[in-house]
Amino acid sequence: MQVSSIMLVRQNLTRKRARSLLLVLSIGIAFFVYGVLSSFQAGFEGSEAKAERLVVVSKIGGNETLPISALDQIAQLPEVAAVTHITRLRAHLIGNERQIIGANAVDPDSYAAVYGDTYKLDPALLAALAADRTGTLVGRTLAEQQGWQVGDRVTLTSFVHANSDGRNWSFTIAGIFDGREPTVDTNFLIVRSDYFNTALQRGRNRVNMFGIKPVPGADPAVLAETIDTAFANSAAQTKTQNETAFLSAFLEQFANVSLIVRMIVSVAFVTILLIVGNTMIFAVRERMQEIGVLKVLGFSGARIMRIVLAETIVLFAVGLALGLLLTSAVIPLLGQALRSVVPELYLTTKSISLAGLLALGFALLTGFLPALNALRLPIVAALRHR
Amino acid sequence: MPNDTDITLTHVTKSYPLGKSRIPIFQDLTMTIPEGDFLAIMGPSGSGKSTILNLIGGIDTVDEGQVAVGHTVLTGMSDAALTQWRAAHIGFVFQFYNLMPMLSAAENVELPLLLTPLSARARQERVRTILDIVGLSERAGHLPSELSGGQQQRVGIARAVAADPKILLCDEPTGDLDRTSADEILDLLQLLNRKLGKTIVMVTHDDSSCRVAKRTLHLDKGKFIQREEELMVCR
Incomplete structure (x- = not known):
């Protein structure tokens, strides 16, 4: 863009400031809606989900369990680099049923092997957990929310799992772990499955899912099919998906968040x-x-066309910036209000990039027709126009 | 051999569509405007005065015949080529000034210079000089709405000559001005013709225009007619 064009674009955008301002506001609101809903969706789905990692659950449904013995069979597959098992405690803070706490019983070492590139589960933390059977490693977000510190005793009440003392489970915080990225959801805790499994009154040696890290270069889709085929004729048929698909399917049990987001955002953008x-x-x-x-x-039609297109690009760029700024300002507050529903709201790089592409596309789309009109306008007709 | 800016219309026929029929403007019009001329074209509305300017400026096309400036034949040139040629050779002055309302006087004058390879510094220097010539140095930063009609037209003329074209096409440049302002504009055009050698073709209803023009032609129903009595007055 040369100085001349910038001068003319500026002239055209500032001649009716109220109109330009309202347009920018409208665009900003549309991108604000997009930003909030995208961050809502991202919060639901979690940025830690990786397409290459696999999740194995019971084919019957998410609430069904699988025998822990299946782990050995899965581990023997040559495409599997690491495999771990996870059992959800389905618990809330003692005395407060509304305060649901994400808690998983895991084998810490294999869990770290599968999820170590998402969570910082360094040897010191694992050693601290290994030193105490009733220990727990708490995610940073959860620890900060609850004001918990290392050494604190935490008691959870499970909705389903009972031990000899009833459904209350007490753990000592052995450490606090972080995500590898700031956007990783750490609003949960992990406890040792050996302790949990032994203490269970019913349902021992059953797990909710297996997490798998394939060897580099392995095709996750092929591996998923191999696993499901291996268990096809067993009492514990499996459904294996990559993490992204698993989380989407999990969310769709409640609502098709992605579809709702797409519909609302589409209406706003149209x-x-x-x-x-x-x-x-x-x-x-x-x-x-x-x-x-x-x-x-002597300005060519193409040059004038570019000026008109530049106007819509500027409008959409400013609107986009406004929308994303508003989103950034609002989602922390919204996140606080929705903490019990969504672990954390955040704008992902992918969402921002997509917003940028959408803004550019919309700018070209909305500017094209008027720009084409300007290009084709015969001079004599234009000069007669008042 | 024609000079570089001799303007020649040869057997030009031009008509405009009106519904399904066409309204003829010229039939077989031939004329020559030599380099350095200051031609005033007068005549009633609808006689085709402005059409002549549009044809010479390459912003309208002939039905038949040929328009040439110097060795350049405009007839048949592409829009893009005409646009480039116009930027280099033609300056337009409009009746209603047609300044960009959100640009200052200086920025308006700078507009055609943006199409030249001049640097920003050179452009600004040129703008200062031209505004000085038209007597508006003090008003360089003013928006058109802050200027009188006469001042706006002087900005319009400054813009027309900014890129140093050899030909100025003026479409009723005094049509929207009071007598005093109109005379100032005519004097300015005369200066551009006499001192700077610009070829000027001016369409006007203003009888006193012939005071500054070297030639005056009367156009009526697509034909030039001689009105000796007015020419006598001008002389």
């Missing part, structure tokens, strides 16, 4: 496309004579 497109057509029609004068002065 509305904005119509508003901006229509306004730009009128804005260009208003200055037909000026376009004619520019052509008389």
Whole structure:
């Protein structure tokens, strides 16, 4: 963009400031809606989900369990680099049923082998957990939310799992772990499965899922099929998916968040496309004579077309920035309010990049027709226009 | 051999569509405007005065015949080629000034220079010089809405000559001005013609325009007619 074009773009955008401001606000609101819903979706799905990692659950349903013995069979597959098992405690803080706590009983070493590139489970933390059978490693977000510190005693009440003392389970915090990325959900804790399994009154040696890290280069889809085929004729048929698909399927039990997000965002964007497109057509029609004068002065049609397109690009760029700034300002507050529903709201890099691409696409789309009109406008007709 | 800016219209026919029929403007019009001329074209509305300017400026096309400036034949040139040629050779002055309302006087004058390879510094220097010539140095930063009609037209003329074209096409440049301002504009155009050698073709209803023009032609129903009595007055 040369100085000349910037000057003309500025002129056109500032001649009716109220109109430009309202357009930017409309675009900003559309991207704000997009930003909030995307962060909501990301919070639900978790950025830690990896397409290459696999999750094995019972084919019957998410609440069914699988025998822990299946782990050995899975571990023997040559495409499996590491495998671990996870059992959900399905618990809440003692005395407060509304305060649900994500808690998983795991084998710490194999868990670290599978999920070590998502959570910082360093040897010191694992050693601390290994030193105390009733120990727990608490995610940073959960620890900060609850004000817990290392050494604190935490008591959870399971909705389903009972031990000899009833459904209350007490653990001592052996350490606090972080995510490898700031956006990783650490709003949960892990406890030792050997202790949990031994203390269970019923349902011992059953787990909710297996987590698998394939060897580098292995095709996760092929491995998933291999596992499901291996258990096809057993009492514990499996359903193996990559983590991303698993989380999406898990969420769809409650609501198709992705579909809802897409629908609301689509409505917002279609509305904005119509508003901006229509306004730009009128804005260009208003200055037909000026376009004619520019052509008389020697500005080519293509150059004038670029100026009109640049206007919509600027409008969408400012609107996008406004929308994302608003989103950044609002999601921490919204996250607090929705903490019991969504672990954490955050804008992912992918969401921001997609927003940028959408903004550019919409700018070109809404600017194209008026720009084409400007390109094709005969000078004599333009000069007659008042 | 024609000079570089001799303007020649040869057997030009031009009509405009009106519904399904066409309204003829010229039939077989032939004329030559030599380099350095200051031609005033007068005549009633609808006689085709402005059409002549549009044809010479390459912003309208002939039905038949040929328009040439110097050795360049405009007839048949592409829009892109005409645009480039116009930027280099033609300056337009409009009746209603047609300045960009959100740009200052200086920025308006700078507009055609943006199409030249001049640096920003050179452009600004040129703008200062031209605004000085038209007597608006003090008003460089003002928006058109902050200027009088006469001042706006002087900015319009400054813009027209900014890229140093050899030909100025003026479409009723005094049509929206009071007598005093109109005279100032005519004097300025005369200066550009006499001192800087610009070829000027001016369409006007203003009888006193012939005071500054070297030639005055009257156009009526697509034909040039001689009105000796007015020419006598001008002389």
